[in-house]
Amino acid sequence: MLTIAGRTFASRLIVGTGKFSSAQVMQAAIAASGSEMVTVALRRVDLNDPGDDIMRVLDREKYVFLPNTSGARNAEEAIRLARLAKAAGVGNWIKLEVTPDPRTLLPDPVETLKATEVLVKEDFNVLPYINADPILALRLQDVGAAAVMPLGSLIGTNQGMLTRFQIEIIIEQASVPVVVDAGLGAPSHAAQAMEIGADAVLVNTAIAVSGDPVRMAVAFADAVRAGRVAFEAGLGVVASEAAASSPASGLSFLR
Amino acid sequence: MEIVCNGEKRHVAPGTGLVEFIRSLELDPATVVVECDGLILAKETYEGQELQDGMVLELIQFVGGG
Numbered sequence: 099m100l101t102i103a104g105r106t107f108a109s110r111l112i113v114g115t116g117k118f119s120s121a122q123v124m125q126a127a128i129a130a131s132g133s134e135m136v137t138v139a140l141r142r143v144d145l146n147d148p149g150d151d152i153m154r155v156l157d158r159e160k161y162v163f164l165p166n167t168s169g170a171r172n173a174e175e176a177i178r179l180a181r182l183a184k185a186a187g188v189g190n191w192i193k194l195e196v197t198p199d200p201r202t203l204l205p206d207p208v209e210t211l212k213a214t215e216v217l218v219k220e221d222f223n224v225l226p227y228i229n230a231d232p233i234l235a236l237r238l239q240d241v242g243a244a245a246v247m248p249l250g251s252l253i254g255t256n257q258g259m260l261t262r263f264q265i266e267i268i269i270e271q272a273s274v275p276v277v278v279d280a281g282l283g284a285p286s287h288a289a290q291a292m293e294i295g296a297d298a299v300l301v302n303t304a305i306a307v308s309g310d311p312v313r314m315a316v317a318f319a320d321a322v323r324a325g326r327v328a329f330e331a332g333l334g335v336v337a338s339e340a341a342a343s344s345p346a347s348g349l350s351f352l353r
Numbered sequence: 354m355e356i357v358c359n360g361e362k363r364h365v366a367p368g369t370g371l372v373e374f375i376r377s378l379e380l381d382p383a384t385v386v387v388e389c390d391g392l393i394l395a396k397e398t399y400e401g402q403e404l405q406d407g408m409v410l411e412l413i414q415f416v417g418g419g
Contacts (some may be wrong), residue, residue, distance in 0.1 A: 115417040152415050153384040165415065182413050
């Protein structure tokens, strides 16, 4: 079982709620994923077009809401968003995102650390989105982050586990859960993250913009389970020379 | 009287309550977060909150996100 901040989750797949074609498709895909934690964003209400209220579509009893601070460019903005999220009454979870550069959406490590310190003191369960930096992961853990969320590759790029080797170091060193977030574009990417020992993965774009989000959610759920079981079972050592799987003996009749 | 809500000026009748105002926008007070003059309002205080001339409101809500 996955445990973050004292709460246990049967599923190791966290699903984002952005980019779905409709609230109904999102609801069905999340149900199919078996996920128990979903991310949401906070935005000013468009008074001329309020749109679907996501809170009416998602069952608060069924899912832990993990609001993000997307759009924040510094610690101050992220803290403001986190406080607004808490005021919404969906708990004290926060996925801390501080992304000053719109081109890469890479997280600002200094501002992320600063905001984590403040929010931990305000009793938030802080899950910071970070570059795959093992030292930063330790620093965040030291100031009380509930988990760390290193990126596999840039948000929304579907490029997979480009940071695999740094994430392996993070996993090896961290005492808090490691949730691989961002860039996981295929179930195989999610499986790879789980095989190397990630505690969970967060997937949004790859499910939401798939031709069939419900089936893709199932595929990711299966991949996450498979990867986790493989990690627990123990993968073989990678070698540079061949080692025959069939017996080397009993071939004398051939020659 | 006039207030500013989400950057837009709005005329409201004196004595209008916050909950009444939110409902008039076809929004659900239970799911909207309110910042009033830069301060976040606790949900429990919505009921007794009356709008004042010149108030600056921000109405925020959850949307899909990753």
